[in-house]
Amino acid sequence: GAGVSQSPRYKVAKRGQDVALRCDPISGHVSLFWYQQALGQGPEFLTYFQNEAQLDKSGLPSDRFFAERPEGSVSTLKIQRTQQEDSAVYLCASSLNGFGNTIYFGEGSWLTVV
Amino acid sequence: GIQVEQSPPDLILQEGANSTLRCNFSDSVNNLQWFHQNPWGQLINLFYIPSGTKQNGRLSATTVATERYSLLYISSSQTTDSGVYVCAVRRDSSYKLIFGSGTRLLVRP
Numbered sequence: 001g002a003g004v005s006q007s008p009r010y011k012v013a014k015r016g017q018d019v020a021l022r023c024d025p026i027s028g029h030v031s032l033f034w035y036q037q038a039l040g041q042g043p044e045f046l047t048y049f050q051n052e053a054q055l056d057k058s059g060l061p062s063d064r065f066f067a068e069r070p071e072g073s074v075s076t077l078k079i080q081r082t083q084q085e086d087s088a089v090y091l092c093a094s095s096l097n098g099f100g101n102t103i104y105f106g107e108g109s110w111l112t113v114v
Numbered sequence: 115g116i117q118v119e120q121s122p123p124d125l126i127l128q129e130g131a132n133s134t135l136r137c138n139f140s141d142s143v144n145n146l147q148w149f150h151q152n153p154w155g156q157l158i159n160l161f162y163i164p165s166g167t168k169q170n171g172r173l174s175a176t177t178v179a180t181e182r183y184s185l186l187y188i189s190s191s192q193t194t195d196s197g198v199y200v201c202a203v204r205r206d207s208s209y210k211l212i213f214g215s216g217t218r219l220l221v222r223p
Contacts, residue, residue, distance in 0.1 A: 031209065033211075037155070041215065042118075042200060042202075042213030042214055042215045042216060043202075043211075043213050044213075045210045045211070045212075048209055055209075056209070089155045091157065093211075099144075099145075099204075099207070101162075102147065102159060102162040103147065103211060105156060105157040105158075107154060107155065107156040108154075108155040108156060110155065
């Protein structure tokens with residue numbers, strides 16, 4: 001597609017529920033990133049993929065967070081047993097490669113845990 | 115880690131006014147991007163500008179990498195320019211973008 005596409009755009013989850021957020025990067029982009037943005041804050045890095053390889057997951061806040069990109073294209077961010085502090089906008093981004101290229105962001109998935 | 119500071123945090127302008135937004139960073143970088151974050155949360159690319167000057171319509175940006183700052187200029191502001199302007203940098207040999215906390219701009223008619 002023309003841009004980075006994310007779904008769902010909005011998700012309300014009950015505390016303890018599992019959620020899955022999907023990202024379709026720009027076609028041909030090798031690098032894919034997930035960021036978390038809390039209200040009033042700048043985005044914080046979660047994880048990075050180069051093709052299907054997850055090269056960095058140092059930003060994932062707990063072992064309840066899991067991301068995958070099995071075929072090097074679409075990626076899914078999964079949050080198990082959601083907590084209220086997980087409420088945030090989850091932003092996916094892609095670039096041609098990991099260095100020295102413009103990074104393009106999707107519209108984000110707004111997660112509210114009640 | 116690298117620190118990114120943006121100023122001012124909030125700015126209110128009358129339509130037609132000019133403004134300058136600033137981004138300071140604490141270490142050398144090889145990538146700097148300016149984004150406009152719309153009310154729905156999407157980060158829209160404005161400039162990829164690790165150094166030098168670029169212009170796009172009423173917007174222009176200058177990065178002086180040796181002095182570790184970047185400036186975003188908005189001329190003849192319009193109400194549609196309202197939103198949050200975010201600066202993000204990336205260090206050499208790193209793929210992580212580090213974001214500033216943004217400048218919230220409101221342009222009044």
